[in-house]
Amino acid sequence: MSIEKTEVWVTGIGLVSSLGEGLDTHWEQMTTGKVPVPPVDMEDQAPYPVHTIVDIDVGAQIPKRSDQRQMGPWQHLGVYTAGLALDDAGISHNPELLAATNMIIAAGGGERDLDVDTTIMEKIHGADNPGPLLNEALNSELRPTLFLAQLSNLMAGNISIVHGVTDSSRTFMGEEAAGVSAVETAVAQIQHGQGEIFLVGGAYIAERADMSMLMEFGHTLWQGEPGSVWSREDTDGGMVMGSAGAFLILESRQHAEARGAKPYARINKVVSDRCNRQAGAARQVADSLFEQVSDQVPKGPLPVLSGCCGVQPQLNEEHDFLKGLSDHGIDPAIRGVSTLFGNTLEAQLPLSVILASLAISKGSFFDPFDESGAEKVFSGQPESVLISNWGHWRGESLALVEKPDAPLRGDE
């Protein structure tokens, strides 16, 4: 078919992470000419290092105290960052545009009150007949607002309430792949005329012992000084969790032009698949995903953002895959996003799309995040940035972000 697909532009960005808030502060710290020192907290979840979120002025985006009280820190971060993206795109407080804005949120399971959990565990531990005790404890300890803070789709619900985004509203659940599917689905919907403008993103806060437990069930967490993600290659591996709110406004080119919105970048493609993670399987998936985008990827030096989280054997497999791009005439300048940000789970792919868009709009790429030479300097102006994002448990993906006016290469 020769019908041209609608182009998808990134016209708004909201970003808060362990490095700070907003694009400028991120850009400054990632282009100093030196390897940046990631802010890592060794105490909060000891023995696990985590990248903790910076303080945000919740009231600046969620003015009503009554709204603030209905959410915990995870929902605060998501609603706050979504507000930044809507502001940036110039659609906040524009009822007509907000009513036409679709939403796909990548979410985890909300947040538990750990003090309440602790109280209950202590009450029922060692009891002969714990059932009735549990009921009594739940009745006396749980609060209605707690439940709403725990519901995955209430981040989206609160974005509707606080910011007024009211077209379709979907929440995709679970880990890195949810963030990938959210962006992939929004891109596909725009390309096929199933919506003109989307708010897409997610948030994750690493300072949560319930989440540390979930990850450590698989003994996947790194202990001690983290170093660069590539420095864990000769070890059993492990990941360091990170905190971020990462939201994008994705918009059809026509819609953006009609309202005079300027693009950071264009998303060419997002492709994803999964496997059962038998040795070598993820690498195979990545190779076949690359075949789906290869005709769109320019040869020669190419900026690459990898979400690689450090869990083995995927760490070695993903790094081999990226190095293997040279077989296709590509000279990859890899940046391990998790070295600087940790693994921000549902937010990780949106975060990488934001970083790619930032680099493209600035006309230069980030300095290496690693001193070992695993990350080459990229000195030109990035035309395209390739993103590789594999889940710690499931899901492999690639995304291609490019200059909005880059020529579309031999499409189907």
Added chain:
Amino acid sequence: MSRSAKDHKGRPVVVVTGIGIVTSVGEGKEDNWENLTAGVSGVRKISRFPTDGLRTQIAGTIDWKGDSRYCAPIHSISLAKKSAAEAIEQSGIGSRGSFPGPLFVANSPAETNWDQRMVVYNEEAGAGSTGYERLLKNVRAGNFDRYYSLFQFASIAEHLADEFGTRGQPISLTTACASGATSVQLGVEAIRRGDTDAALCIGTDGGICEEMVVRFNLLSALSTQNDDPQGASKPFSKARDGFVMAEGSATLVLESYEGAKARGAKILGVVRGAGERADTFHRTRSTPDGSAVIETITRSMADAGMSPAEIDCINAHGTSTPENDKMEFLALSAALGDELENTPISSNKSMIGHTLSAAGTIEAAISLLTIQNGVIPPTINCNEQDPNILMDVVPNEKRIKSVNSVMSNSFGFGGQNVCLIFSAEPS
């Protein structure tokens, strides 16, 4: 390409070629249909865990014989496997363990339950510590690989993708009590885009545990009529006092009309349209004027290219909460106008209970069975209809009526509203 392969907007027509259902009233389509048309309730006293001290002690739980210790994601996976296997077998699509399309699963988040949390807590490596410090010490010292693969929030869909060999990255989704309808929407959109010829849409919810009952009790959302479990869910009746939680799963195999015809599949119905509009009013309540729900319904008709007069029957959200049923009537009156008078509306939740994340898919499946059989299941427990809800709610007895099209409503916490419209295959 035949004309009927495209809809009124030039998009591929999406049809249903496989249906599977498991609910508190039965396992499989036949069993469910027999009981639903006979007005049988699946609500009972909860026996899975002690209910001492709980305000609500009834639910539409499904407990398999010989089930070992209850675990929410395992239960949701097992319910989904049954409904999906039934649907795939009926459609005859693909081959065993190889479904030629993507997977969209509506489920509640796979959370670590108290049972499992205490299994971890009771280990000894962390003795001397309390709270999460103890849990984490025990986890570091032990082998909990199984919990790792069960309690990831996307775990249910991943396990189902392994079982049925669906294509690509499965999507786990939640839009609260509209989730099941959203799973169908996502499948329809993927086929309309031409991304795929087939999609597997599953809703599953096996999440009834102590904490869920207490959480919903705190919101005063549940019926507390523990003495008469089968009479507790009474949508549209004057004495309704909340919904009854339930478990279940349904699966629809969606295909492009063209793809289904090409392989000679039997077409069970057409997904004519879907509508959606998020609400901004409140976390658990709709805008009082019903505007978001009204728009959801009118958008579904616009998407389907249908007028109110063409809707033969409505499969209600009908939860049996005072708030929902009143709002649903208000919104339908505005959206359908005078036509509502002639449009029977029935709530399957009167018998099944409210299956939360699965409800939209289950009710979509029952909507299709309604069209196929020309019988509308009743709204049971309607002994005294709310005088302020002036609708034909098909009280207590099934109705035999030729039904060409059904509208199915789903509304959820967080301002989530979805409306789907199904019809018979055009002759």
